[in-house]
Structure formats: structure tokens, C-alpha cells
Amino acid sequence: DVYIRMGGYHQHRLIGLGFLRKLYSILAVQLVMTVATGTIMFPFRSEISIFILKNSFAPICLVLASFALLIAMYAKRYESPVNLILLFSFTIVESLIVGTVVVHFDSSLLLQALVITSAIVCGLTAYTMQSKRDFSSWGGLLGSLLLALIVGGLTNLFFGSPALHLVLSIGGAAVFACLLVYDTHLIMQRFSAEEYIAAAITLYLDIINLFLYILRILQATDSQ
Secondary structure, three states: OOOOOOOOOOOOOOOOHHHHHHHHHHHHHHHHHHHHHHHHHHHHHHHHHHHHHHOOHHHHHHHHHHHHHHHHHHHOOOOOOHHHHHHHHHHHHHHHHHHHHHOOOOHHHHHHHHHHHHHHHHHHHHHHHHOOOOOHHHHHHHHHHHHHHHHHHHHHHHHOOHHHHHHHHHHHHHHHHHHHHHHHHHHHHHOOOOOHHHHHHHHHHHHHHHHHHHHHHHHHHHOO
16 A cells, blocks of 8 residues: 655645646546556456566565655656656556556455445545535644554554454545545645645545555455
8 A cells, every 4th residue: 555645735825726626637537547547457367466476576666666756746746747747657657556456356346445435535525625624633643543554554464364454444444534634624725726746646645545445344344
């Protein structure tokens, strides 16, 4: 999973509708690219699984490329069109990473996870945009919970507990759902109009991680 999130809270002002249109247009293209990549890869799941078994370095290379592009995007986020080129290069790499994960799941579970994630994202986004609550105080707690998820995941690599796996999956879905609310709120309140690249990446990673955790929950409950 990718836990890196970008943000640039330089100017404390409300953003305009033009910014939101640009942000969510880019985000929609990113998500469509990811779904399309997974759809293309899925029929070749046997070949992909064999390739990964024989070339275990391949996923590591993709993750390293993802981190490198993320750093480059942060450095060049104000420079167009370089920022968009880096953004969609990152999206392609991230889509391949997600694709190598989803090929191990049943198609019915993937569809369920996609529908559930879409409903949660739409619902939480609409709620956050119309809410008068201040969610900015959630940052510290969510950061701690995110760290706990990482530690828990590493711990379960050694124990392989199905129960702990389910608990971590439920916790992960809850954390990234809350992160979606938190990040959407900060984007609306504190991002400048030039920060659309950072905003798109932040929400994209929240949604992708939410989807992957929901997928794990469905798999864990389906196997019981």
C-alpha cells in the first residue's frame, strides 16, 4: 500500500469552483486510468502471478518508481506541463501496482469493493463540502492511527493471523475514510489555487487505499 500523502498548506483561503472542477476532473481521469488498467490486467492474472513469482523485483521497482515520481511531483507541482506529465506517469505506475494486487481477487469481490468505495467517497465528499464542522484537528490522531496500521501490518507479516488481518483491514478502511474527510476539508480551506496537483494526488491515494482495504475486508469475510 502507498501511505505517502502530499500537501501544501501555504495560503489560508477558500478555493474557487474553477479549482474544484480542475481537481476533480484530474482525479476522475486518474481513477478511470486505474480501473481501466486493472480491467486490462485481470484476464492475464495467471500470467501476471507467474511473472511476479519469477521476478520478485518487479513490484519493488514499481514501488520505488512510485516514490521517485511522488517526490518529483512535489518539487515540480507548480511547473506546467511538467507537473501533469509527472502526475499521469505516477498514476500509470500506481495503476500497475494496484493491478498486480487485484489480479489475486475474485471479480465479484472487486465489483463489490468498487461499488462500496464509490458510494463512500461520494457520500463523504458531499458531507464534507456542505458541513460547517472544522475537521483540521483530526490530523494528529489520523497520523498516529496511520502509523499504528503500518506497525500492525508489519507485525502480522510474522504472525499471519487472519483475525488481526481483518481487524487491520477494518481499521485501515476507517482511517482512510476519515483521511478523505480530513484532506477534502483542508483542500477546501487551505490549499491555494495552484495546488491542484498535490490535492489530486492526496485524494487519489486516500481513495485507492480505501478501496484496497475494503477489498481485503470482503475477502476476509467471504472466506469465513
